[in-house]
Amino acid sequence: MKHLAALNKYFVKYKWRFLLGLLFTAVSIVFSIFQPIMVRQIFDLLEQNLNTYGLVSDTHLKGAFRGDFTKVLAFYGLTILAFALLSGFFMFLQRQTLIVMSRFIEYDLKNEVYEQYQRLDLNFFKMHRTGDLMSRITEDVSRVRMYVGPAVMYATRTVIMLIIIVYLMLEVNPLLTLYTLLPLPFLAVTIYYVNRIIHRKSERIQAQLSGITTIAQESYSGIRVIKSYVQEDATAEYFDKASNEYRESSISLAKTDALYQPTMQLMIGLSVILTIFIGGLQVMRGNITVGNLAEFVIYVNMLTFPFFSIGWVASMVQRAAASQQRLNEFLEIQPEIKDSPDAQTVVLKGAVRLENVTFTYPHTGITALKNFNLAIQPGQKVAVIGRTGSGKSTLAQLLIRMYDPQEGRVELDGLDIRGMKLQSLREQISYVPQDVFLFSDTIANNIRFARPEADIETVKRAARQASIEKDISTQFREGFETVIGERGVTLSGGQKQRISIARGLLKDPNLLVFDDCLSAVDAKTEKEIIGNLYEYLRHKTAIIITHRIFSLFEFDKIIVLDEGAIVEQGTHEELLSLNGYYATLYARQQSGEEDPVMAS
The missing domain is CATH 3.40.50.300 (P-loop containing nucleotide triphosphate hydrolases)
Incomplete structure (x- = not known):
């Protein structure tokens, strides 16, 4: 849990949501606990009044007795329904506080990770793969959210429910409580180990799916190379091999899942049977009532999910701890290029x-x-x-x-x-790099990236100076509002470079650095750009x-x-x-x- 301690600042930040969530959880459980108590009272009432009903069944009091008894049963039924509705309502509030809190924490954590990416220097990005960087802000943060949301919620619910139910069961009959709870720890341990197996197989499947996605992405991006070298069959075979491995792993996971649920139901069924058998003997000996036995059966079913969730929560905590460790290590990295304490503007x-x-x-x-x-x-x-x-x-x-x-x-x-x-x-400083990078946005917004507040006329003037305005106006139906696609895939190399130059000129600083930014431009256009630049750079x-x-x-x-x-x-x-x-x-x-x- 030491790695997850870094998240405590978020629990403090959203402490009122967290505390309200805990309160709503407790209230929801209390209302749900009243239901088996009411069922016990109904059974005890039935048992007590059966003999009385037999005595008055042949008299004129039969109708009055039946009417009064029906009203009592209706009252209990409506009370149980009301408690169920109240329990459901507070459970809704519980999710609205704790799960929504987890989404706020996810939002904050993603922003924290993204801001760290913005702070880190260029050398860091050259030393790390893009896929690894993306997994931190997506997969790792998602796993952490499962801890601060569902895991915390279910763990809290489990602890509160266990305390209240076990206390009520011990109040009725300690021996029956012992026998009733006996199979449930084995259930929790079984769930924990099965979840670890499922987790391990899921991790392998996730990695294989990532590999398939990478193969597909590279094939789509390099389709011209594949076709020109007539490698369609080879790449298809490579993809087929990866897909088969993914299929085998998925089938293995499906088999584990297929055994998982029946095994859980079997152990829960054994607990119920043991409760009825031992409880029946206690009823015969007069130690408990039939209502107590019904109450215990409902308690067992209510405890099923808490015990079921122990293994699930443990698995979520394990995964979140591993992810948070990666995030902590990443967030602790200090950029080599940063402002000195006495840096000036x-x-x-x-x-x-x-x-x-x-x-x-x-x-x-x-x-x-x-x-x-x-x-x-x-x-x-x-x-x-x-x-x-x-x-x-x-x-x-x-x-x-x-x-x-x-x-x-x-x-x-x-x-x-x-x-x-x-x-x-x-x-x-305006820096126009050798490797042009354009965003999947409009041409105007790509140029405006240097000065987001610039109006369209200023953008067009920069495009004119970079000798790209004519191309934009004549070759693209939507002109400057044309969406150019990912990395400017719809443009030629020369057009990309000129848009990049226009972006640098729009910034209008006193110092400009052009890094081989005319390599893809033809001689005529190069001459035109050089003429424009000579005038633009006169005092720069x-x-x-x-x-x-x-x-x-x-x-x-x-x-x-x-x-x-x-x-x-x-x-x-x-x-x-x-x-x-x-x-x-x-x-x-x-x-x-x-x-x-x-x-x-």
């Missing part, structure tokens, strides 16, 4: 400086930048060119502080970015990472990276005069060739 003008920066990726051990130095003045336009793995994208990641360098400093306007508030820093600082030379764009500085270090830098004319790597690349590009290593 600053307004950036666009000066950039990297001083003796060395950075190694933690998850791979690859050193991307070594003793790297770069200075950019506000308003300058800088191109970054280099081979695959030369450190170009790493430079962009450091500027928006997705990572911190192991050595050296990254400064903006003379201030170390580790001394700036993360939100303030990232709000003032821009870092454009590319594997192609934009000869029409007048950069203040061009740097060439190789193995994490600057090997050439200067203006376009200065680098051509060096007759080095940049000049060679430019000559190849002009002749229509392209360095395959550079095209990353």
Whole structure:
């Protein structure tokens, strides 16, 4: 239970719902307990009045006696019905408080997990699979909810009912109580172990179902590859094998379930038979009445579900504890990239400086930048060119502080970015990544993601600057309100990149970083975008990472990276005069060739 102790804060938060739930549970049980008591009184009344009825059956008092007795029975019947209705009503209130409380806790816990995902840095997501991350916020939280809701409710109900019923039974006859309760602990133990078997098989089935889903999802996503390589039969066989394993496990679970219910009913039946047999002997000896015997039989049936639920609750608690342990371990992870205690909110003008920066990726051990130095003045336009793995994208990641360098400093306007508030820093930098990500939403909302409050005219202006407005207006019937599908599946690569550029331009900061965001754009469109960008970036600082030379764009500085270090830098004319790597690349590009290593 130590792992589940982390949930106590939620019980405190919703203490009034919790306490009311416990009260409603107790009241519901009390009203249900009155029913067997009333049944006992009816049987005792019948037994007491049978002889009297025999004496008056041949007299004129017969009708009056029968009428009075009928009224008494009707009163008891209506009282039992009223108690049943009241018990049901308070049981309804019990569920409305405890189960609804569990939904509130589920909501809070999911938000807590999601907020933790938002806080964690990029390295965490590179080290963990998406499926594992999703299972925490869905499967694990769902299991925890079963503990704070149904498990707590049934456990409370079981404890209160056991205390009250056993007390009432002991008051009547301790010996009969002992015999009546004798089979029930065995029932609880049996249920517990059977539930563990069912749980283990259910876990295996869940994992196999997840595997089938993954196979199907990959097949749907990669259907073009499957068809082009004529692998339909192979993938179908792979899916068939996984489906057979799932079927066998499901049949095994169904067999266990088939034995489960009859076994439970058998043990409950044995308890009832034992109660009637021992109780009958006690009636014959005059120790109890027939009404007491009927009362005990009803008590046994009322205790069936509490004992039945012991194993079920234990299983739910076990599963919830395992899930909460995973959640606790996850929630205790501290992000490596976070605000320092004295972090400042600053307004950036666009000066950039990297001083003796060395950075190694933690998850791979690859050193991307070594003793790297770069200075950019506000308003300058800088191109970054280099081979695959030369450190170009790493430079962009450091500027928006997705990572911190192991050595050296990254400064903006003379201030170390580790001394700036993360939100303030990232709000003032537009980063257009190499790998475009679009949401399953309208084109307008995908562009507006950078500034949710922007009106449609502002969105269209950003699209115009990114040379995508014409495509949106002519190729899509619903224009900017077109839903583009998951990850922009309905768009071409160039359209995705231009929408991503429009998103970055809409943000309108003083510092922009473009990470090879024109690789899928044709030459004519590229020329148009470059012309628009040149005008847009006139008074802004821009870092454009590319594997192609934009000869029409007048950069203040061009740097060439190789193995994490600057090997050439200067203006376009200065680098051509060096007759080095940049000049060679430019000559190849002009002749229509392209360095395959550079095209990353």
